[in-house]
Amino acid sequence: MHFDLREGRQATSMPPSPSPAPGRRTSLDTVDIVVLVIYFLLILAVGFWSMLRTKRSTVKGYFLAGKNMTWWPVGASLFASNIGSGHFIGLAGSGAAAGIGAIAYEWNGMLMVLLLGWLFLPIYIASGVVTMPEYLQKRFGGRRTQIFLTVLCLFIYIFTKISVDMYAGALFIQLALQWNIYIAVVLLLSITALYTVAGGLAAVIYTDAAQTVIMLAGGLTLMVFSFAEVGGWDALMSKYPNAIPSVRVPNSTCGIPRDDAFHIFRDPVNSDLPWPGIIIGMSIPSMWYWCSDQVIVQRSLAAKTLTHAKGGSLMAAYLKILPFFVIMLPGMISRILYTDDVACADPELCQEICDNPVGCSDTAYARLVMELLPTGLRGLMMAVMIAALMSSLTSVFNSASTIFTMDLWKTFRTRASEWELMIVGRLFVLVLVVVSVLWIPVIQASQGGQLFIYIQSISTYLQPPVSIIFLTGCFWKRTNEKGAFWGLVIGLVVGCIRMLLDFIYPAPQCFEEDDRPAVLKYVHYLYFSMLLSFITLFVVVVISLATEEPKPEQITRLTWFTRFDPVEPKEPKEQVFTVEDSTMTSEVNSSPTNGMGVTGNEEENSNGKACHHRNDSSSSVSSVQRTSKIMSAFFWLCGLERRKRGDDAPAMPPPLEEAICSLEEKPLLRRIVNVNLLICLSVTFFIIGYWA
Numbered sequence: 050m051h052f053d054l055r056e057g058r059q060a061t062s063m064p065p066s067p068s069p070a071p072g073r074r075t076s077l078d079t080v081d082i083v084v085l086v087i088y089f090l091l092i093l094a095v096g097f098w099s100m101l102r103t104k105r106s107t108v109k110g111y112f113l114a115g116k117n118m119t120w121w122p123v124g125a126s127l128f129a130s131n132i133g134s135g136h137f138i139g140l141a142g143s144g145a146a147a148g149i150g151a152i153a154y155e156w157n158g159m160l161m162v163l164l165l166g167w168l169f170l171p172i173y174i175a176s177g178v179v180t181m182p183e184y185l186q187k188r189f190g191g192r193r194t195q196i197f198l199t200v201l202c203l204f205i206y207i208f209t210k211i212s213v214d215m216y217a218g219a220l221f222i223q224l225a226l227q228w229n230i231y232i233a234v235v236l237l238l239s240i241t242a243l244y245t246v247a248g249g250l251a252a253v254i255y256t257d258a259a260q261t262v263i264m265l266a267g268g269l270t271l272m273v274f275s276f277a278e279v280g281g282w283d284a285l286m287s288k289y290p291n292a293i294p295s296v297r298v299p300n301s302t303c304g305i306p307r308d309d310a311f312h313i314f315r316d317p318v319n320s321d322l323p324w325p326g327i328i329i330g331m332s333i334p335s336m337w338y339w340c341s342d343q344v345i346v347q348r349s350l351a352a353k354t355l356t357h358a359k360g361g362s363l364m365a366a367y368l369k370i371l372p373f374f375v376i377m378l379p380g381m382i383s384r385i386l387y388t389d390d391v392a393c394a395d396p397e398l399c400q401e402i403c404d405n406p407v408g409c410s411d412t413a414y415a416r417l418v419m420e421l422l423p424t425g426l427r428g429l430m431m432a433v434m435i436a437a438l439m440s441s442l443t444s445v446f447n448s449a450s451t452i453f454t455m456d457l458w459k460t461f462r463t464r465a466s467e468w469e470l471m472i473v474g475r476l477f478v479l480v481l482v483v484v485s486v487l488w489i490p491v492i493q494a495s496q497g498g499q500l501f502i503y504i505q506s507i508s509t510y511l512q513p514p515v516s517i518i519f520l521t522g523c524f525w526k527r528t529n530e531k532g533a534f535w536g537l538v539i540g541l542v543v544g545c546i547r548m549l550l551d552f553i554y555p556a557p558q559c560f561e562e563d564d565r566p567a568v569l570k571y572v573h574y575l576y577f578s579m580l581l582s583f584i585t586l587f588v589v590v591v592i593s594l595a596t597e598e599p600k601p602e603q604i605t606r607l608t609w610f611t612r613f614d615p616v617e618p619k620e621p622k623e624q625v626f627t628v629e630d631s632t633m634t635s636e637v638n639s640s641p642t643n644g645m646g647v648t649g650n651e652e653e654n655s656n657g658k659a660c661h662h663r664n665d666s667s668s669s670v671s672s673v674q675r676t677s678k679i680m681s682a683f684f685w686l687c688g689l690e691r692r693k694r695g696d697d698a699p700a701m702p703p704p705l706e707e708a709i710c711s712l713e714e715k716p717l718l719r720r721i722v723n724v725n726l727l728i729c730l731s732v733t734f735f736i737i738g739y740w741a
């Protein structure tokens with residue numbers, strides 16, 4: 050039995066290569082479908098298991114499953130949220146096109162995820178925030194920085210995460226099965242929707258762990274097959290430089306592999322990834338990704354204790370060694386095996402082969418899957434791709450709708466009911482999806498040859514100003530609201546100008562003259578990242594110093610140096626809650642004895658001071674009890690509610706993970722993670738040094 054949904058035009062233009070590969074399969078067999086079905090059942094099972102599991106434990110609001118997370122689900126979830134289909138397609142494609150250079154992004158991430166655990170997370174925990182825009186709100190006061198950041202984040206998600214992963218996933222399906230790309234997108238989206246509904250948001254972290262296992266199992270299998278096919282490690286090293294396509298543009302270097310293919314650090318002036326840019330220019334956007342973005346930080350905040358969060362960081366860092374072996378090297382092997390197609394260097398030929406005149410290197414991974422793997426394993430790889438895609442999309446959707454409802458909607462509609470928030474959160478995901486699908490043609494047109502480079506260059510234009518704001522906010526007490534806000538605004542204007550220019554003047558192909566404006570021609574995007582960071586930093590520092598000092602409550606427990614400060618009483622307007630007692634109502638505030646939340650059942654933090662939490666949705670707790678049974682069942686299914694008979698769990702996610710503000714760590718465990726930090730850092734520097 051064969052499942053064939055080929056697009057006519059595609060199919061006819063398909064056998065383009067001089068020697069049409071005879072054994073090339075373009076559809077899945079029954080066995081593959083069976084494997085896929087088993088995969089879905091497994092994920093659903095894990096989803097339900099974790100829903101039930103979290104349901105039986107304490108009921109402290111929707112995300113509180115998170116407060117019990119140990120290091121391994123946290124680490125796996127960090128990894129799974131990070132590595133998406135964009136990485137599988139993009140990293141392999143960049144490997145095929147330009148060698149190992151782009152792996153610097155992954156290995157740089159290893160350092161940044163450690164930085165999160167050891168430097169940034171303690172501050173976020175101490176501050177008791179749940180979202181990153183909320184941190185800025187507390188640290189700087191006012192609303193405009195918070196709102197600005199939220200909107201910006203949502204744009205970044207659309208441009209660099211959602212649309213890219215959807216495009217890559219669809220591209221994979223299209224290449225593998227020759228389905229129409231839009232059928233593929235719709236299919237992927239419905240699967241993700243199904244999964245989100247059935248698995249529920251509470252289950253995201255555990256299913257992420259399962260997705261990680263599948264991604265690694267499938268990826269490693271393909272790696273073994275590709276190394277076997279090419280003839281092992283030495284064959285890869287010796288054959289790659291000779292993987293030159295037979296048809297090339299005459300008198301050009303097009304199609305010839307780079308000399309520095311096996312080096313990460315490349316010429317500072319004439320290369321595709323200049324080394325000073327790799328060291329500094331890459332670290333700043335990467336710091337946004339790992340240390341100040343909701344998608345990642347939310348996972349770490351879900352850890353039981355600071356030590357477990359650090360353990361999660363360590364695990365994610367170790368896992369991030371793997372994409373090099375599992376994705377990038379196979380991509381390079383693909384170029385050796387299918388040189389004429391994957392490394393095509395003639396625009397017309399490329400157009401025929403993969404519908405893209407600029408190049409076909411991004412087909413590298415899919416090509417391996419379809420040519421090398423036996424029936425059954427191709428189904429597994431399909432599952433891998435879907436796992437990569439879904440584990441990233443669900444995390445992004447989750448975080449995006451969290452910040453949209455909490456940091457935007459609630460700011461403008463302070464009296465919004467649970468219902469309203471719930472509907473808004475859901476609808477918003479829909480909006481995100483639609484906008485992202487609309488963006489896909491732009492990616493298709495503008496990615497040039499390498500999808501991975503598209504992701505990273507867009508990131509470079511939007512993320513550095515945010516990193517600088519968080520960096521200065523966390524580590525320089527003098528930073529104030531005006532400095533931060535204007536730094537962000539000016540930095541972004543500069544970044545957006547460059548981004549627009551990039552869209553207007555696409556990079557020339559290898560045989561074309563570079564007649565772009567000088568800012569594009571001479572300032573590599575990694576250098577631009579350095580420049581942009583510097584401009585932002587300059588604005589932040591100058592304006593902060595020229596204006597008034599931040600108030601004490603904007604510093605206490607909100608910077609590195611003040612993270613152990615005693616908890617200050619909150620402003621009386623704000624409802625103060627203890628962790629245990631989520632049913633307290635507004636009377637709390639009028640009662641002088643416990644109005645500040647200093648009651649017996651509070652956690653002690655490392656100073657022996659009480660730590661309290663704000664619960665935003667407290668006012669509607671009672672209305673929840675009135676919700677009908679059918680609706681609760683519906684909510685439960687949608688992952689909107691986690692409800693135990695007799696409990697008054699709020700019906701809506703927004704209580705979120707209650708902040709864990711204790712920085713306490715057990716001395717022994719602390720020593721263990723610290724020793725591991727040293728080991729992990731040594732490993733990181735070793736591999737980077739080895740491939741330098």
Ligand SMILES: O[C@H]1[C@H](O)[C@@H](O)[C@H](O)[C@@H](O)[C@@H]1O
Pocket residue numbers: 131132154155156157158159161334335336338339504505508
């Ligand atoms: O996986 C990488 C992402 O694709 C990049 O955008 C990040 O900047 C980098 O840190 C990550 O390691």
Ligand code: NA
Pocket residue numbers: 128129130131132133134436437438439440441442
């Ligand atoms: Na993923």
